[in-house]
Amino acid sequence: MSQLIYPLRGGVHPPENKQQSLQSPLRRLAIPRELVFPLAQHIGAPAKAVVEIGDRVLAGQMIAEPNGPFSAAIHASTSGTVSAIEARPIPHASGLWGDCIVVAADGKDESIDFEGCENPFGLDHEALIEKIRHAGIAGMGGAGFPSAVKLNPPPNSNIDTLIINGTECEPYITADDVLMQERSEDIIRGCTLLAHILNSPDRILIGVEDNKPKAIAALEQSLLKLAAEDLPGIDRVQVVSFPTKYPSGGEKQLIQILTGKEVPSGGLPAHIGIVVQNVGTTVAIWEAIKHGKPLIERITTVVGESLKEQGNAIVKLGSPSQFVLEQFGFQEKSCARLIAGGPMMGFSLPDSRAPIVKTSNCLLVPSHQEMPDPAPAQACIRCGHCAQACPAGLLPQQLYWYAQAKEHDRLLAHNLMDCIECGACSFVCPSSIPLVQYYRASKGEIRQAEIEKEKSDRSRQRFEFRQKRIERAEAEKEAKRLARKKAAEAAKAKAAANAGTAKTAPAADPVAAAMARVQAQQSDPAEQLAKLERAVNNARNRLNSAEEKWQQAEGDQKAKLESRFKQAQLRLQDAESKLHDFKQQSAGENPATSNPATTNPASAKPTAPLNIDSDDPIERAKAKAQQRLSMSPLEKAENNLSSLNDRLKKAQEKAGEADDDKRAAMEAAVEKLKQKKAALEKEIDELKAQAPLKENTATAESPIDPDSIEDPIERAKAKAMQRLNMSPAEKLQNSLQALQTRLAKAEEKAATADEDKRPAMQAAVEKLQEKIKTVEQEIAEFKAQQEPAKPAESTNESSGVPLDAASAAIEKAKAKAAAQAQMSDSEKHAAQIESLQQRIQKAQQRLDKAIEEGNDNVDAFRLGLEKLQAKLKELESE
């Protein structure tokens, strides 16, 4: 029964050049001093080293384990010591270096005991696959596909054909040819075992090109011989020879030749029920299972005219190429290039230190005459020789065209991805265009573009989601805002209804506006908190980077950077203190909901462990300055106040001790300090007034009577706190009182003072009196503002509500209030009654006039009049 042969599309007939390496017999190479085992010798994840530097290893010992299912183990090929695990040149098309385990051989070549297996056919599928995996076997034809994966096809695929690939269509290479001649029996045994693993497919085909008659003969002889033995499935084994044509040894092409089927684009042979294994792999699997010997050596063809002798050798995996070539009399100078693999698909190695690995079937070192440098590429004349040669049925000339133009759509439509990179097109191209190189580059570009597209799709999605999220948040915010506005309007309407009068000139009401602003600011404390925290973080980052730079810098730069660093430090402290203040405030406002940690000042100022008590005065000053900088203005002011108090005390002491001459000056200094103190106090007051605090916290916050506190600073603070919690009017009243007491004191002092000092004292008294006046005025103004409705009524004469009239009324009211402030209570009362009566009169007149004229505002006027009358009654009853 002879197997039908199907034609291969395309293909070329390059000079075979197989005789050179078949002249000398197969030899075994010596052990090099150093062996290099790349962790990535196969397709898939690189193996994981299981030895360490200094470990002694034996031949056959696993030195790297498979990293995941799609990986293969690596074994030491001789005994020695692991000398390094590092990046070394590896045989890879990229020419890049890769991680390798380096073993310094000891020359003893001691081996571990291999555990053989009497009857491999008695083992089940899983056990056999595990053994193959453990032996680190990967496709030895060139691709290095882990064999255990290939022999474990998807469960739904029904494997009916096992193909053993002994084609070896690449010129020059004879490693498989020699193997088939030398180990034909093991190949037959191995393929029956593979059939056993694959659940006994119907056909086992050993495909060999007809340019290897010796190999074919050896295989057929062994087949006959072994048929006598009881080898399961041997009756289904066939040796098939077919005409020599490159690239019939490609997996897809061999399948087409032997079965007439095509592997679907993007699919696996297993999808059409076929598994292909290389003859070398078959022998390695047989050895691994029958004798327990892992993959530690292989037959490699060493060929090329820059060698003194050419031939095949059994090489220990890990042997450097340089070492192998030297064994064959390598003349480096005459070498045109060093090629790992054959002349059609092999890749050039830039470095001869790259070791022999599982896939190294050939080292080709041609002379310059044998393989001249590539000719310069000419223009493509679209002769179509490449299309005739292409075994994949592509149009290489069109692919070239589109590859140059980077038209990825067109390339994909022309099935670029089905290109097997066999090189037949480049081989025949009369214009010497490196077509395959263009296709490789384009494939890379397309893959890269796909990755990038995926990436951009992801980020676009992310962006869209973010947009939606923001929109949603905005909508929610807007809804809340509207609800608040509605509520506010409702409240206003209610208030207006209650008041019964039309509100006028809201612009003329700065207090209300300010209150509203503060309210608005306070409306979202979380937001404010977040803002402050962000500021702190930013400042901290800046500080860190500044510090880093500072530490790295030298010379002038360093000084500059130091100042910058310090600045950053200060800014951080400032930000932290702001945050701290805010947290305290919010804690004060809302102690129930605030985070307890935020009220802890220690945690709020974690980076300011300032040593104010330090001995070094500069340090101390710095620390103090930093501390000060880190304070809020209010704290600062308070601080200033306390220090002023100190200074004042000291100054007074000094003044007491001083001579008469100096005393005047001292006294003046004391006065000045006092003035300063007063100014500061005022500042503190203002600051506190600014601090947005609700009145209801006042009692909760300061249950202590400030006057009962001994320490003047504490007292000042307490007072300040107290003041902070007062309404502005109260505050003003307070400061008025304080001023009055001070005035009294000052007058006393002035009376008792010496002649010299008296003028100064007098001046101080005068100043205090002035101050009192201004405070009183302020109080009056404030009060006037508090009752804006009243003066506003007087502007009701015209419906236009002129602003000037309103402000004029306010001025008037202020003046009145100022006058009132000077009066005693009963006087005030009387004055109020008087003014009310006047207003009632006016209102009455206005109303009468309006009734006469039929004015629209009659009702409003009447309402106002009634109100005024009610007030008058109230006052009179008091």
Add this chain to the structure above:
Amino acid sequence: MSFLRASSPHAHAANNTANVMQTVLLATLPGLLALTVFFGPGSIINILLALVFCLAGEALVLRLRKRPLGFYLRDYSAAVTAVLLGLALPPYCPWWVVLVASVSAIVIAKQLYGGMGYNPFNPAMVGYVVVLISFPLQMSQWPSPAPLLESLPSISASLSQVFTGQGLDAYTSATALDIVKQNNSQLISQVYADSDLIRSGSLAGAGWEWVNLGFLMGGLYLLYKKVFTWHAPVAMLASLSLFALLGYDSGSSQSGGSLSLHLFSGATMLGAFFIITDPVSSAVSNKGRLIFGAAVGALVYLIRVLGNYPDAVAFAVLLMNFAAPFIDYYTVPRSYGHAKPRKATEKQEP
């Protein structure tokens, strides 16, 4: 030591573009020989003139484009264009006709489109059509073949004719295609019997049949050398034959002429093996070349019989050059592992 880094394949076949072009030049020899034997040295003069003008034009433009002269001139592509042009032009046509044709072919049709490999139209045919339309008188004067003459023109007389327009007397006669085209009411057999030219030949008129046989021989040689595939020539000849058979109309007065007349007269064989096989301007896939060739064959017949010009290869080829990219889009071959061929314009679904 660091070795040369080169992309695979490292081996390369011994062929190159210059070899291909030289093979083509070699294959024109039988046809040129027949032309010279039957029409005198006129074609050789044409070819020599065209070579001079074409190579000079190519060199000039390469110079202007700052390209290396030697590298491009040595690819023989300009020489091939010159020879094809010389073969296509009527022998003893004035030298300036050759000049205009050469400049149109090389400078305009080839170099202005980007040089070798980038020309959408066959340069030789562009040159030919330019002078055919521009100088109809000069282009319609084909000499009589040797059997109808007492003696072939001498070289000196020929040169004088080419350069001065004088030297040969009454050397022209109608071609076989002219004769059939000018037929008004006679049966084809009568036309053939009346014409000395056709009567003295066995297939399609004295001389002409041998010229075509010469080009057929050259073409078969190129096929044997695998310079091109059989698809385009075979498709062209097949479709021309089909149309000739359909239009023969039993040799009536309305007949388009016999099959042998169409296959072996005019520029049929030159076109089939040397013009439409120009790879640059034709379709790329085998299927595409079948379509391309068949369409050229059909157009040749239609223009010959229905158009104003007696021969039509140049027009048919140029028209199909237009269509070649379009044909390419829809004739992408089925690739390995694919159930169906795809269209070039197909977009990959993500």
